[in-house]
Amino acid sequence: MESREFVAGLVAEMRALFARLGEQGALEAEAQGSVDVVTLLGLALRSELEAAELAGFWMATTPEIDARLVFGRQCGDEMQHYQLICDRLRELGREPEADPLAAGFSPLYHYVKGLRSTVERMAAGPFAREAIAEVRNEQFIALCERLGDGATARLYREVIQPEEILHHRLGREFLERHCTTPAAQEAAAAAARATLAIADELSALAEKSTGMRTIPVS
Numbered sequence: 001m002e003s004r005e006f007v008a009g010l011v012a013e014m015r016a017l018f019a020r021l022g023e024q025g026a027l028e029a030e031a032q033g034s035v036d037v038v039t040l041l042g043l044a045l046r047s048e049l050e051a052a053e054l055a056g057f058w059m060a061t062t063p064e065i066d067a068r069l070v071f072g073r074q075c076g077d078e079m080q081h082y083q084l085i086c087d088r089l090r091e092l093g094r095e096p097e098a099d100p101l102a103a104g105f106s107p108l109y110h111y112v113k114g115l116r117s118t119v120e121r122m123a124a125g126p127f128a129r130e131a132i133a134e135v136r137n138e139q140f141i142a143l144c145e146r147l148g149d150g151a152t153a154r155l156y157r158e159v160i161q162p163e164e165i166l167h168h169r170l171g172r173e174f175l176e177r178h179c180t181t182p183a184a185q186e187a188a189a190a191a192a193r194a195t196l197a198i199a200d201e202l203s204a205l206a207e208k209s210t211g212m213r214t215i216p217v218s
């Protein structure tokens, strides 16, 4: 299969999955009442740090220069998001945790960190994880607006979200250039699907602790 056609197929698969998650998000929005922006921003710090660590690790251990450009850029952006969220938490009167990853990394982090080939890393990280970020953050922005927190909604809509969308696009373009063989396509598809499956499980777990799935993702 031609690489662009292959990637378009993966994107369609993700959209179908996200449409289902979107319906769940709407239902939860009606059901919830106790969740607050500060708690969700605290969880977002974990996600940003994990994304930055992965991108930085891959930047240093991936040979292809066009991949290193994507990972290096992403690493810097995610750390910047981390800082912006810390600043916002302080504005809201909450001191951010000194080390949000003190309790350890998520199962998704361990899975994606174990990926060896560049197409797998790109498929799991910028391509799939950042696509999840776009959907989750859209739900989070809507939640902030419903709760009357316009400043947090603006931070996400104007600064963080456009960069998460860029990370996904850079990952997609890389896969379009490099997934030219059946073996590369198989590896990329498996990594993207596993990432989506683990992320879905994690948001189900998050729902148990926070009462909702609209956790912002980096």
Ligand SMILES: [Fe+2]
Pocket: 051, 074, 078, 130, 133, 163, 164, 167, 218
């Ligand atoms: Fe990102």
Ligand SMILES: [Fe+2]
Pocket: 048, 051, 077, 078, 081, 160, 164, 217, 218
């Ligand atoms: Fe981010």
